[in-house]
Amino acid sequence: MITDRVSPSGVAINRQNNLTRLQNELATLTAEMSSGRKSDPTRELGVGASLLYKLYGDVQQGEAIKNSTSLAGKRIEAMQTALTQVGDLMDQMSPEILKTDSLKGNGYTIIASNAREMLGSMIDLLNTSWDGQNIFGGTDSSQPPLANSSTLLDWAQTQLDDAVTAAGDALDETEAAALITTFDTMFANETRDTSNSFYGLVYQSTSRTSMGSSADPESDTDTLIRIGAGETLSYNVRADNQTFKDAFKSLAILSTLDASSSELSEDAKTALIDEAGELMRGARSQLTVLAGVLGGKQERLEKVATIQDKAVTAATAQINDLEGADYYTISDKVSTLQIQLNATYAITAKLAELSLVNYL
Structure with a gap:
């Protein structure tokens, strides 16, 4: 008797559950048709869902x-622009204008004045910032890597004054060579001695180019750019690169040439010009190599960006294939569900019309 009474109730509940299921399935399919995307692609893929997850990871x-x-490409582009302008400055101090036989009257004064202006311009270029970063400061890009040009120019003038005082007369060729050695020592000094060190006097960044010496505790690694899984591209162009140091030294030496004949003899000025000319020619040659290497890095980045763009496009297309809804298949399913729902509704309506006696 209990079973007879429960069974009809169970049939009704099962019919209602089936009706709810059909309604939910129809709603899901309708949403998929509207969006063009599967509501749960991983469920349909089963174990193949790992491919979908991998594709999302790849994208x-x-x-x-x-x-x-x-971002790195734009940074390097800004560096290349600055290097081109630095090269133009170096070219203005070409060997042709550093010949003693072409110096007449105020020639020394003109060269010294131009050297001061070019040093200031070169330092400004190497203090260039892009997107809030000082691009020649290495990993310490929050501050300009180089001090104002007046710092180095004042130091150069002090060295000349001290040398003249020690000599008691105008410097000759030998004493000029000793003055050059003073410049060499300062630029080669790797410590932070602010009185006689390039790194204490001129270069302010804590990130600097490795000099391959144990006296270089603050040397930094190259700037690394991620270009793939476990793959990086490095570049190392800081304002303390030897190319720039040689140019700075050349211009600092040239800045002393407007000293009077009571401080520098003609032979001394010739020795200073010869040394400055060699330094500048060497710096210009190094700069060409430096810009070329950096250009190779820039080209590599452009190729990587193109490859990654194609890879992302391909992975996205695969994702769309896996997640995209098949309009025609869904349309057939919707038609089938509508028939089933209509049949269910019709049966339910018929049952509702039966009297309790007929139903029992």
Whole structure:
């Protein structure tokens, strides 16, 4: 008797559950048709869902690499622009204008004045910032890497004054060579001695180019750019590069040439010009190599960006294939569900019309 009474109730409950299921399935399919995307692609893929997760990971990684390489590419582009302008400055101090036989009257004074102006311009270029970062400061990019040009110019004048005082007369060729050695010592000094060190007097950044010496505790690693899974691209162009140091030294030496004949003899000025000319020619040659190497890095970044863009596009297309809804298949399913729902509604309506006696 209990079973007879429960069974009809169970049939009704099962019919209601089936009706709810059909309604939910129809709603899901309708949403998929509207959006063009499967509501739960991983459920349909089963164990193959790992491919979908991997594709999403590939897209995420590709986009990150694209962004990093794009920013690095723009940074290097700004560096190349600055290096080109530095090269133009060096060319103005070409060997032709550093010949003693072409110096007449105020020639020394003109060269000294030009050297001061070019040193200031060169330092300004190497203190260039892009996107809030000082691009020639290495990993310490929050501050300009180089001090104002007057710092080095004042130091050079002090060295000349001290040398003249020690000599008691105008410097000759030998004493000029000793003055050059003073410049060499200062630029070669790797300590932070502020009185006689390039790194204490001129270079302010804590990130500096390794000189391959145990006296260089603050040397930093190259700037690294992620270009792939476990793969990086490095570059190392800081304002303390030997190319720039040689140019700074040349211009600092030239800045002393407007000293009077009571301080520098003609032979001394010739010796200073010869040394400055050699330094500048060497710096210009080094700069060409430096810009070329950096250009190679820039080209590599452009290729990586192109490859990553294609990879992201391909992965996205695969994701769309896996997640995209099949309009025609869904349309057939919707038609089938509508027929089933209509049949269910009709049966329910018929049952509702039966009297309790007929139903029992």
